[in-house]
Structures are given as C-alpha cells and as structure tokens.
Amino acid sequence: xxxxxxxxxxxxxxxxxxxxxxxxxxxxxxxxxxxxxxxxxxxxxxxxxxxxxxxxxxxxxxxxxxxxxxxxxxxxxxxxxxxxxxxxxxxxxxxxxxxxxxxxxxxxxxxxxxxxxxxxxxxxxxxxxxxxxxxxxxxxxxxxxxxxxxxxxxxxxxxxxxxxxxxxxxxxxxxxxxxxxxxxxxxxxxxxxxxxxxxxxxxxxxxxxxxxxxxxxxxxxxxxxxxxxxxxxxxxxxxxxxxxxxxxxxxxxxxxxxxxxxxxxxxxxxxxxxxxxxxxxxxxxxxxxxxxxxxxxxxxxxxxxxxxxxxxxxxxxxxxxxxxxxxxxxxxxxxxxxxxxxxxxxxxxxxxxxxxxxxxxxxxxxxxxxxxxxxxxxxxxxxxxxxxxxxxxxxxxxxxxxxxxxxxxxxxxxxxxxxxxxxxxxxxxxxxxxxxxxxxxxxxx
Numbered sequence: 548x549x550x551x552x553x554x555x556x557x558x559x560x561x562x563x564x565x566x567x568x569x570x571x572x573x574x575x576x577x578x579x580x581x582x583x584x585x586x587x588x589x590x591x592x593x594x595x596x597x598x599x600x601x602x603x604x605x606x607x608x609x610x611x612x613x614x615x616x617x618x619x620x621x622x623x624x625x626x627x628x629x630x631x632x633x634x635x636x637x638x639x640x641x642x643x644x645x646x647x648x649x650x651x652x653x654x655x656x657x658x659x660x661x662x663x664x665x666x667x668x669x670x671x672x673x674x675x676x677x678x679x680x681x682x683x684x685x686x687x688x689x690x691x692x693x694x695x696x697x698x699x700x701x702x703x704x705x706x707x708x709x710x711x712x713x714x715x716x717x718x719x720x721x722x723x724x725x726x727x728x729x730x731x732x733x734x735x736x737x738x739x740x741x742x743x744x745x746x747x748x749x750x751x752x753x754x755x756x757x758x759x760x761x762x763x764x765x766x767x768x769x770x771x772x773x774x775x776x777x778x779x780x781x782x783x784x785x786x787x788x789x790x791x792x793x794x795x796x797x798x799x800x801x802x803x804x805x806x807x808x809x810x811x812x813x814x815x816x817x818x819x820x821x822x823x824x825x826x827x828x829x830x831x832x833x834x835x836x837x838x839x840x841x842x843x844x845x846x847x848x849x850x851x852x853x854x855x856x857x858x859x860x861x862x863x864x865x866x867x868x869x870x871x872x873x874x875x876x877x878x879x880x881x882x883x884x885x886x887x888x889x890x891x892x893x894x895x896x897x898x899x900x901x902x903x904x905x906x907x908x909x910x911x912x913x914x915x916x917x918x919x920x921x922x923x924x925x926x927x928x929x930x931x932x933x934x935x936x937x938x939x940x941x942x943x944x945x946x947x948x949x950x951x952x953x954x955x956x957x958x959x960x961x962x963x964x965x966x967x968x969x970x971x972x973x974x975x976x977x978x979x980x981x982x983x984x985x986x987x988x989x990x991x992x
Contacts, residue, residue, distance in 0.1 A: 553579075555611070555728075556914030557604065557622040559716065561589050561759025561782060562874070564603050565911040566611040567903075568619065571919050578900050578912070580615025582607035591759040591778050592627040594715040601722035608723065621728035623918045624716060625910055626673055626708065628734055628762050628774045636661045636675065636705035642697050649682070649691045649699060651927050657701045658931035664705065671710045674732055676770065677703040677928055690924045704770065706732060729918055729929065733910055734764030735771045736917035741870050741896040741909065742766060751867025752857065754885075755910070756849075756875035758782050763853045765862045775856045777849050781875040784845045791841050792833060793824050803878075806835055807842050810880030814839035843884065846875075850888040857889075868892030874907035 554576070558565040568580035584607040588599030608619050638661030642653065657680075662672050680688040681700035691699060713730075720727050738753050750767035758781040765773035781803075788799035802822065808814040814835040821830030857863050868891045871881060876895050885893040897904055898912050921929070 553615075553617065554915040554919045555619050555622045556911045556918075557607075557624045557720070557725075558911035558914065559589060559594065559600065559604065559624065559719070560586055560757060560907075560910075561592055561780065562586055563758070563907070564589075564607040565908060566607045566619075566622075567908070567911040567915055568611050568615040568617065569912075569915040569919070576916055576919055578903065580611045580613075580617070581902060581908075582609070582611030582614070584610060586758075588719075589759070591629075591780075592757065592762075592776075593629060593712055594719050597715055597719045597722060600715075600719040604719060604723040604725070608725065619725065621726045622720060623729045623731060623914045624720060624727060625733040625736065625914050626716065626730050627712065627760075627776075628708075628732060628764065629712060629760075629776050630709050631673070631732065631774050632670075632707045633771065633774070634705050634707070636664065636703055638663070638701045640699050642699060645697050646695070649694050649696065651692060653699055654680075654692060654924065654927045655931050657699050658928045659934075661701050661703060661705070662931060664707075666707060669710055670707050671713055672705060672932065673708040673713065673730070674706045674735070675703055675928060675932065676706075677701055677924075679703075690922075692924070706771075731914055731917055732771065734762055734766075734774065736913040737872060737910055738764060738766040738771065739920075740913040740916050741872060742867070746867040746870075749867055750862075750865030752862055752865065752869045752891075754853065754869060754871050754873075756780060756871060756873035756881075756906075758874055761849050761853065761873075761875075763857060763862075765857075765860070765865070766867075767865065773860050773862060775853060777852050779845070779849050780873075784842050784875070787841050787845050788838065792822050792831075792838075793826070794822055795825065798823050802833075802838060803842065806838055807878050808835060808839035808880045809842055809846055809875075809878040810884040811836060811839035811843045813880040813883070839880075842878065846881070846884060847888065850885060854889055863889060863891055868894070870894055870896050872896045872906045872909040874905075876906040 552571060554569045554571060556567045564584050564586045566582035567578055569576045569578050584603055587603040588594060588596030594600045612619050638657045640657045640660055658675065661675060679686055679702050680691045682688055682691050682694050682696040683698055717727055734753055737755060742751050747766050747769045753764045753766060755762045760780045761777040763775040764771060785796060785799045785803055788802055789796050806820050816834050816836040818835045819832040822833045824831045869885060869889055871885060871893060882893050882895055895906060896909060897906055898908050903912060
C-alpha cells in the first residue's frame with residue numbers, strides 16, 4: 548500500500564519514541580498502525596546522540612510498518628519547545644503584472660519575505676503562522692489567491708529556536724532512512740487537539756508532563772502565545788524513587804507505574820507492596836502512602852516553578868483553566884494535586900482512540916491530526932520554510948485546470964453558431980502536461 552495518502556507522526560521523546568500511522572478518509576483520521584519503542588540518544592526532549600536516536604526511530608517505524616502493513620517513507624516530526632521565541636513578523640512583495648491574479652507562488656514569495664530576519668547564528672526559524680494577508684491596503688484576507696492587486700503583504704507570528712535542535716532532528720530522521728515531510732512545534736499541535744474552540748479562543752494552559760521535561764504552553768485567540776519549559780519530568784520522579792527506596796531504576800519505574808499516586812492524600816497507608824532493595828536478599832514492604840509522598844514531592848516542585856512563571860504573564864487568570872497531558876499525567880490523583888497548586892480548573896486529556904487511551908500518545912496523535920487539518924494556504928506558507936516551489940506550482944496548475952474546465956463548460960453550454968459556413972467546435976479538453984506548459988508559459992511571459 549502506498550502511503551502517499553497517509554500521515555505518519557513521529558514523537559521523539561526522552562523515554563520513548565512513538566510512531567502513529569493514520570489514514571485520512573473523508574476528513575476523518577483513522578489510526579491504522581502504532582509503533583512504541585524505548586528511546587535512546589535523547590535527553591530532556593533534545594537529541595544528544597544522533598546515531599542512537601536514529602536506531603531507536605528505525606525500531607519504532609518498523610513496528611508501525613508491521614501493524615499498518617505499509618512502508619513508511621515520510622514522517623511529520625514534533626519539535627520541542629526548548630528555548631523557543633515568539634515574535635511578530637511581516638513581509639511585502641510587489642505583483643509584477645497589475646492585470647495578473649495573485650497565485651500560490653506569490654503567497655510563497657511573501658511568506659519567504661516575512662522569514663527574512665536578523666537572527667543570531669545559533670538560531671533559526673522553526674515555523675510561521677499567518678494572521679492575515681493585505682492586498683493594496685485591504686486587510687483581514689485569509690487567502691489572497693485569485694485576487695488582483697499590486698502589493699501583497701503578510702502579517703503573522705514567527706517562531707525561532709536553537710539551530711542545534713533542528714539540525715539534530717533532521718539528521719536523525721534522515722539517518723533513519725526517512726524523509727521529513729514537515730515539522731510542528733509540539734505544544735502547537737497538542738493545543739489544537741486537546742482544546743475545544745472556546746478554550747482556544749478565551750485562553751487555556753496546556754501542561755505536557757513528559758519523561759524528560761515539563762512544558763507549559765498558553766493558547767489564546769487560537770494561537771500559541773507563551774511557552775515555559777521546566778527541565779524536570781517523569782525521569783526525575785523515577786530517580787527519586789530509586790534513590791529513596793534504594794532500588795534499581797527499572798524497578799523504580801515499575802513501582803511508579805503500578806502503585807504510584809500523585810496525591811499522597813489519596814494513597815493508603817495499609818496497602819503495601821514488595822520492593823527489591825539493593826544489597827538485601829528479601830524484598831522490603833513499602834506502603835502506597837510512602838511511595839506517593841516521594842512522587843508528590845517532585846511534582847510539587849515542578850508545579851511551583853511553572854506556576855511562578857505563569858503568574859508573571861497572568862496566564863492563570865485565563866478562563867480556560869489547565870489541561871494536563873503526557874505520560875506523567877496518567878498518575879492517579881494528579882488532577883487534585885494540580886488543582887490545589889494552581890488554584891484553577893484542571894482536567895487530564897486522554898486520547899479516545901482504541902489502543903491509544905493513555906496521555907503519553909497525545910503528541911504523536913496530535914501531529915497527524917494537526918498536519919492533516921492544514922489548509923492549502925497553510926501548506927503554501929510552510930513551503931517557504933523549505934524553499935520548495937513544488938506545492939505552489941501544483942496548486943496553481945490545479946487552479947488553472949479548474950478555470951479552464953469552467954470556461955469550457957460555459958463555452959459548451961452557449962448556443963453553437965456557424966462561422967463561415969462551418970459549425971463551431973467545442974474546445975478540446977487539455978491534458979495534464981498541456982496544463983503545466985500553459986501555466987509556465989503564462990507565468991514567465
């Protein structure tokens with residue numbers, strides 16, 4: 548099966564790498580394959596060993612290929628929000644022919660003009676979101692194609708990040724034998740999936756409690772407005788359990804998953820479980836309450852730091868409250884703990900797809916849904932990031948063919964009249980190659 552109609556999301560996490568294969572059927576994303584492998588070469592959400600990360604990606608992709616019965620070539624990759632900067636941007640181009648309609652190439656060109664920024668050498672543009680286009684002073688335009696004007700402007704938001712993160716991500720994906728179909732900033736994709744329209748409009752905080760770090764993102768007016776990354780996550784909870792109980796990391800991780808509570812008030816002092824302690828031949832009984840106190844202590848530190856930074860931008864005053872996701876969000880009692888700490892309405896998002904009903908799958912699923920929901924104009928704008936003109940050419944060709952077909956239909960429906968004793972013949976439909984030739988001829992004349 549060809550995966551040209553498929554969307555493959557790749558979540559390169561600190562503790563695990565997840566791959567989701569989804570098929571777009573009449574606008575509905577149907578998951579047909581999942582890969583989930585232990586991560587390697589990733590620390591605190593960032594790839595630090597390209598070779599090891601590439602091998603882990605290959606294992607996860609192979610697992611997804613077997614379940615989906617396809618060969619995966621192109622992937623959509625999530626980009627962590629570490630050191631992400633958000634700033635306004637604008638671009639402007641002149642339309643060379645005043646009588647010519649604005650095309651996809653013009654949209655790509657004005658997007659490329661908005662990307663021209665004086666950035667430090669260690670940073671690069673990660674993404675661009677357009678608020679509006681302006682044609683000859685008329686603003687509020689979402690899609691200027693087909694309009695006529697002499698000046699096209701773009702106003703939007705630019706996201707820049709460390710060049711190291713982008714380079715290592717691209718390199719690891721390529722080394723795994725995959726093509727990078729697109730990149731999406733993690734909280735941007737997650738926010739659009741886990742929040743309803745009202746929450747995105749009035750303002751809501753998304754907190755992704757991952758294995759290597761915890762990320763707080765503010766979505767307001769349907770846009771990503773603020774990012775705060777705390778460099779502690781589920782791995783630190785596991786290490787705390789390991790150190791306090793004097794047990795191995797693998798054992799500590801299993802204890803956290805099987806018996807852990809985020810809120811110690813909900814754990815029982817009577818219920819106990821055995822713990823394999825290093826240097827002892829017999830397991831030591833530990834109560835749920837004691838384990839929960841270890842977990843709660845670390846989460847309390849993370850929440851306090853996030854709250855301090857969110858308070859500085861008055862984010863906790865937004866009416867949408869807080870949505871928790873990520874692997875750590877699966878701990879029982881975390882909603883109550885977060886509610887007490889942030890003094891806001893808190894809920895946990897869990898995907899409702901069969902086999903993916905765990906918060907840790909939120910990001911991989913969000914990547915395919917976000918990218919699959921992009922409009923043609925969104926994809927044209929994103930093509931400016933890669934410098935590719937292929938999509939602009941293809942969309943312009945399609946629009947040209949549609950216009951030709953409309954003209955042909957109008958001509959065929961008009962009464963046929965004889966010319967110089969001969970009956971007028973209907974216009975012959977052009978094939979694909981003729982349409983491409985006509986587009987390039989019209990464009991460059």
